[in-house]
Amino acid sequence: MPNRRKLNIAMVGYGFMGRAHSNAFHQAGHFFDLPFELGLKVICGRNKEKLQQTATQWGWEQTATDWQSVVGRPDIDIVDICTPNSLHAPIAIAAACADKIVMCEKPLANSVEQAERMAEAARGVPTLVWFNYRRVPAVRLAHQLISEGRIGDVFHYRGFYLQSWGRSPNDPGAWRFHPEEAGSGASGDLLSHSLDLATWLNGPVRRLCSSVHTFYPGRKVDDAVILLAEFSNGSIATFEASRFATGNQNRNAFEVNGSQGSLAFNLEEMNHLQFSDFSDESALQGFRKILVTGLGHAYVDHVWPPGHVIGYEHTFIFTLVDFLNALSSGNRFHPDFSDALATQRLLEAVAESGSRRLWVDVDHAETTTKAGSQR
Ligand code: SOE
Numbered sequence: 001m002p003n004r005r006k007l008n009i010a011m012v013g014y015g016f017m018g019r020a021h022s023n024a025f026h027q028a029g030h031f032f033d034l035p036f037e038l039g040l041k042v043i044c045g046r047n048k049e050k051l052q053q054t055a056t057q058w059g060w061e062q063t064a065t066d067w068q069s070v071v072g073r074p075d076i077d078i079v080d081i082c083t084p085n086s087l088h089a090p091i092a093i094a095a096a097c098a099d100k101i102v103m104c105e106k107p108l109a110n111s112v113e114q115a116e117r118m119a120e121a122a123r124g125v126p127t128l129v130w131f132n133y134r135r136v137p138a139v140r141l142a143h144q145l146i147s148e149g150r151i152g153d154v155f156h157y158r159g160f161y162l163q164s165w166g167r168s169p170n171d172p173g174a175w176r177f178h179p180e181e182a183g184s185g186a187s188g189d190l191l192s193h194s195l196d197l198a199t200w201l202n203g204p205v206r207r208l209c210s211s212v213h214t215f216y217p218g219r220k221v222d223d224a225v226i227l228l229a230e231f232s233n234g235s236i237a238t239f240e241a242s243r244f245a246t247g248n249q250n251r252n253a254f255e256v257n258g259s260q261g262s263l264a265f266n267l268e269e270m271n272h273l274q275f276s277d278f279s280d281e282s283a284l285q286g287f288r289k290i291l292v293t294g295l296g297h298a299y300v301d302h303v304w305p306p307g308h309v310i311g312y313e314h315t316f317i318f319t320l321v322d323f324l325n326a327l328s329s330g331n332r333f334h335p336d337f338s339d340a341l342a343t344q345r346l347l348e349a350v351a352e353s354g355s356r357r358l359w360v361d362v363d364h365a366e367t368t369t370k371a372g373s374q375r
Helices: 016-031 048-058 085-097 112-121 137-147 186-202 312-329 337-356
Strands: 005-012 036-044 062-064 078-081 101-104 127-129 154-162 205-213 224-231 236-242 251-258 261-266 272-277 288-291 358-363 368-374
Touching: 005 016, 016 036, 016 048, 016 312, 036 048, 036 312, 048 062, 078 085, 085 101, 085 112, 101 337, 112 337, 127 312, 127 337, 137 186, 137 251, 137 261, 137 272, 154 186, 154 224, 186 205, 186 224, 186 236, 186 251, 186 337, 205 337, 224 337, 337 358
Parallel strands: 005 036, 005 078, 036 062, 078 101, 101 127, 154 236
Antiparallel strands: 154 251, 205 224, 205 358, 224 236, 251 261, 261 272, 272 288, 358 368
């Protein structure tokens, strides 16, 4: 595409997510015609040596060890934040105040108070929060089938995000165990994804009741959380997020049961969606496993010929492509800061319910949470 405007990116952070985002910035234009050209201008981080290594490996033009000197630079259009969670708020607010497009890793913040300040500061600028699993083609198909009424009225929503690495505190991702950096454990890291998907697929949560646990001696963030929830559409739900679910590697899964059918998804088999259609003749009732890499499935016609599977990295590429298309057409992208603020409110309600051992009503009009009836 000739004469495309170039958007220069400053990325703050260079860990796992830094690699996932760098890859998306490079690959998006290989698979899709993008409305903008992307410039990987500068990557920021504290450890000079590792930073240089990442910059070289992933093709960043410059490095900087001080994000303050970068986010307001006139040659920067996009600030992308993939730091430990505690830095999301100061960087995002500074970038938004400098009128930059802001992209931020999940969870948006460590508290509702921070998330509100971020959403307020970013009111006038386009934002993206990397809840990347909305862009899995199988999850897109689930959303489409629910929207078309193919499973009817939803009775049950079951969401779980199960991992098993919680017993290794010396893991390179150790900041995730430090409350001052991570804010929370499994709830912010994993449950946030499940709640983002659930509210996107099934609408707002009305009430919830949680139990939050730390198994590892002396640890100050949660290792696991379970909750019961009621949605505004009358459906009831259970959620579970754990870093101690031994045997599960990255099982981000949901099942939705409705009056006309059911859906089931598991990220560990991300190219498939299971669909059970109650209008099938009774002898054929049951879940069918659909390979979501064919004609009529989201995104995949831009990647490989039908039937060739895609991977985790594509979820970041598709998120970015949707964002750039929304930006060029002047449409609002979802999930943005205000969507992620709503998820943050749910996370705060989960923490409140867990610590007070109460059911908590989620007040969407006021978007505040308040203690409800005794358990
Ligand atoms: C680690 O628990 C982690 O990388 C999360 O931080 C991501 O958000 C999740 O998608 C995969 O697991």
